[in-house]
Amino acid sequence: MKLSIIGTGYVGLTTGTCFSEVGHEVVCVDNNREKVEALLRGEIPIYEPELEELVTKNVNAGRLRFTTSIREGVENSDIIFIAVPTPPQPDGSVDLSFIEKVSHEIALCLTPELGYRIIVDKSTVPVCTGSKVMQTIKRYAPAGVDFDIVSNPEFLREGCAVQDLLNPDRIVIGADSQRAMDMMKRVYQMFHAPIVETDLSSAELIKHAANSFLALKISYINAVSAICERSGGDVELVARGIGMDKRISPHFLAAGLGYGGSCFPKDVKAFIHISDDLGVPFTLLKEVERINQTQLDRFMNRLREKLWILRDKRIAVWGLAFKENTDDVRESVAVNLCRRLCEEKAIVSAFDPKANETAARVLGDAPVTICDDMYECARGAEVLIIATEWKEFANADLVKLKELMHLPIIFDGRNLLHPANAVHAGFEYHSIGRASVYPEKKQ
Ligand SMILES: NC(=O)c1ccc[n+]([C@@H]2O[C@H](COP(=O)([O-])OP(=O)(O)OC[C@H]3O[C@@H](n4cnc5c(N)ncnc54)[C@H](O)[C@@H]3O)[C@@H](O)[C@H]2O)c1
Ligand SMILES: O=c1ccn([C@@H]2O[C@H](COP(=O)(O)OP(=O)(O)O[C@H]3O[C@H](CO)[C@@H](O)[C@H](O)[C@H]3O)[C@@H](O)[C@H]2O)c(=O)[nH]1
Numbered sequence: 001m002k003l004s005i006i007g008t009g010y011v012g013l014t015t016g017t018c019f020s021e022v023g024h025e026v027v028c029v030d031n032n033r034e035k036v037e038a039l040l041r042g043e044i045p046i047y048e049p050e051l052e053e054l055v056t057k058n059v060n061a062g063r064l065r066f067t068t069s070i071r072e073g074v075e076n077s078d079i080i081f082i083a084v085p086t087p088p089q090p091d092g093s094v095d096l097s098f099i100e101k102v103s104h105e106i107a108l109c110l111t112p113e114l115g116y117r118i119i120v121d122k123s124t125v126p127v128c129t130g131s132k133v134m135q136t137i138k139r140y141a142p143a144g145v146d147f148d149i150v151s152n153p154e155f156l157r158e159g160c161a162v163q164d165l166l167n168p169d170r171i172v173i174g175a176d177s178q179r180a181m182d183m184m185k186r187v188y189q190m191f192h193a194p195i196v197e198t199d200l201s202s203a204e205l206i207k208h209a210a211n212s213f214l215a216l217k218i219s220y221i222n223a224v225s226a227i228c229e230r231s232g233g234d235v236e237l238v239a240r241g242i243g244m245d246k247r248i249s250p251h252f253l254a255a256g257l258g259y260g261g262s263c264f265p266k267d268v269k270a271f272i273h274i275s276d277d278l279g280v281p282f283t284l285l286k287e288v289e290r291i292n293q294t295q296l297d298r299f300m301n302r303l304r305e306k307l308w309i310l311r312d313k314r315i316a317v318w319g320l321a322f323k324e325n326t327d328d329v330r331e332s333v334a335v336n337l338c339r340r341l342c343e344e345k346a347i348v349s350a351f352d353p354k355a356n357e358t359a360a361r362v363l364g365d366a367p368v369t370i371c372d373d374m375y376e377c378a379r380g381a382e383v384l385i386i387a388t389e390w391k392e393f394a395n396a397d398l399v400k401l402k403e404l405m406h407l408p409i410i411f412d413g414r415n416l417l418h419p420a421n422a423v424h425a426g427f428e429y430h431s432i433g434r435a436s437v438y439p440e441k442k443q
Pocket of ligand 2: 156251257258259262263264
């Protein structure tokens with residue numbers, strides 16, 4: 001089928017590429033000329049495992065192309081996906097100006113002669129946005145255009161987006177027209193995944209409800225981690241013990257520094273705002289947010305308990321991305337941690353396998369020394385903090401690390417290391433939701 005995607009960011013580029021991989025003919029549109037020019041030169045603007053190979057393969061096969069022209073996308077596709085940003089506003093509500101602008105632009109490209117078109121919202125939007133897109137298109141398109149609106153939320157995780165897209169747990173399609181639903185099912189028939197057919201509003205709600213529930217699971221285990229720290233329990237054992245119950249599942253029960261990224265923080269805020277607007281305040285989600293914020297505060301307190309004053313202490317931070325396998329630092333807890341350490345005048349060095357450049361841009365004036373090598377980053381440090389769950393850090397050579405550091409102290413904000421291994425290598429080891437462990441003192 002002929003598809004276009006408006007917005008070639010994390011979602012648009014990976015979705016468009018995976019659509020082309022299963023045989024569709026895809027035009028990816030973006031109004032960022034530099035981004036499109038880079039893509040036309042074969043440069044991939046983001047780091048996402050497997051993406052570069054798939055883009056190259058499908059561009060060479062003639063199934064995937066890039067343009068800055070919405071008109072080219074609209075005229076050359078039966079189905080137009082919108083994948084533009086829906087950022088938060090200061091009050092937590094969603095800024096829908098990108099969606100409105102694209103809807104308007106699509107409307108101006110539609111003509112009765114083009115024939116039937118489906119406009120699909122893939123961006124994460126508040127319930128009832130679909131009907132606003134419909135009204136906008138009706139308002140600005142010439143009389144007689146034939147189109148339907150569909151909601152098809154995206155559930156990919158950054159860092160494994162290609163695999164998530166090619167092997168989804170489910171596809172959600174919200175449509176108020178059978179013709180649109182049937183065509184959308186054809187788009188996804190090659191993905192061999194269950195399809196949840198809904199009305200427009202339910203599909204929009206599924207996305208916010210899903211992300212809020214996942215964030216809730218993380219905050220739940222983080223709240224349990226605080227209780228473990230006070231009581232002498234071990235949150236890893238507790239998570240294992242509850243996660244083996246199939247009704248709970250072991251996923252998204254990893255205690256840590258809290259959730260970050262471009263989705264959970266903004267989508268939880270948005271769902272709170274939506275529920276307030278509807279007169280049914282979702283106060284549980286306010287607690288989810290509060291727990292997420294206090295997780296980093298508690299970690300900073302424990303660091304101060306250990307080092308007393310952070311000023312002039314050499315602190316190395318492993319990880320800057322908001323999670324492993326990505327260069328994305330949007331709402332990264334690791335970056336926030338670096339900022340807070342700098343505010344307290346610690347001497348901060350940091351390393352990330354993929355996010356050094358993106359982090360340097362957002363850190364701006366914060367005096368963080370960004371290092372090219374994880375061990376060099378730790379040289380001379382009094383404390384090493386693990387802030388992102390990269391495999392490299394879990395597999396670190398602890399003997400080498402200990403030789404390089406000034407003091408052998410690790411604060412593991414993602415519970416990546418095994419406490420016994422850290423102690424065996426001679427480290428004092430502090431982690432989330434567990435008692436700290438210390439190497440045996442020689443008499
Ligand atoms: N990042 C994720 O993991 C993820 C997963 C699921 C859903 N989502 C949702 O998908 C949407 C997009 O997120 P993203 O992370 O891909 O954002 P992004 O910022 O990475 O990409 C958005 C792209 O849209 C382009 N754009 C903006 N206005 C445009 C216009 N008028 N015409 C053409 N292009 C335009 C931008 O230049 C940018 O390249 C958001 O609603 C987000 O909540 C994101
Ligand atoms: O057990 C866990 C799992 C995750 N995290 C943190 O949660 C954040 C988000 O991680 P993850 O969900 O893996 O990445 P995202 O790319 O943000 O994906 C989420 O947000 C996307 C955008 O809406 C959705 O499409 C995905 O389904 C949803 O998982 C990161 O900071 C992780 O460190 C934890 O602290 N503990």
